[in-house]
Amino acid sequence: MxxxxxxxxxxxxxxxxxxxxxxxxxxxxxxxxxxxxxxxxxxxxxLSEEPITENIFSFSPYSYVMNNPLNLIDPFGSDWFFDDELQDWVYELDASFIIDVVADYETGETDTKIRTGVREFAIFNGAEFKWYERSGRLYSWPAVSGLYLENGKSRGELQQFEDVGPIPEGEYILSPKKTYNFYYDLLYGNEKIRNFSKWIFEYNSWGFYKTQIIPNSDTRNNIINLGRKPETFYLHGGTSPGSRGCIDLTNWNNQFHTLFYRAGRNLNLIVNYE
Incomplete structure (x- = not known):
């Protein structure tokens, strides 16, 4: 007692x-x-699971790495990392930079191109978003980009127009460390609480989840040459097809992000309009 x-x-x-x-x-x-x-x-x-943190991922002690404690671990030395100073993918890192990679998710991007031995990637062709998962499974969802569509497809010839055209062609990275959602942001401030109310009013355009689309160095330079901003592209949902340059999964956004969250790894994205 x-x-x-x-x-x-x-x-x-x-x-x-x-x-x-x-x-x-x-x-x-x-x-x-x-x-x-x-x-x-x-x-x-x-002797049993913790009833809250093991079943509600937002309360997990590993939420800072999106519930994947091995997110920033590279036991075989085969991963590539994005160096913010060089603005390029590198595989040789000095000790101080390795520490930064472990401590700060901002510098922990991982390249999953075929050159690393990982044959997993996604392709966006203006009408579909296809994810070739490394187990051999293929996921495919309708998707568009840009304000002006033609027969339900993105118009690749408009990619040089900011806030109007689709995301420019090239190679990108999708990282779960750059995925944001309403509830996570409210609790942990990933997007900062000052932006939360703004996002609520933009739900019809964004959906519940969004993942920043990070260009590689060549694609980044091309985006800048087109007069557009390389840090403004996201993969998101919404109630109506169309965007100001992001990739819009509309009603399929939650399904993709559920699978992407469970995978817990970076995904190489190729944008190529057919």
Missing amino acids: WGYLLQDKTYELENSTFKFTGKERDKESGYDYFISRNYNSKIGRF
């Missing part, structure tokens, strides 16, 4: 059920009671 234990509530008394963690020791079972589950110190394991 909790009422009978208060007089002995100190870690200095051997007979106290409260130890240095402040959790209650169950003398009968030998387990430590951590409010919602028991812990067995002999094997170093909890």
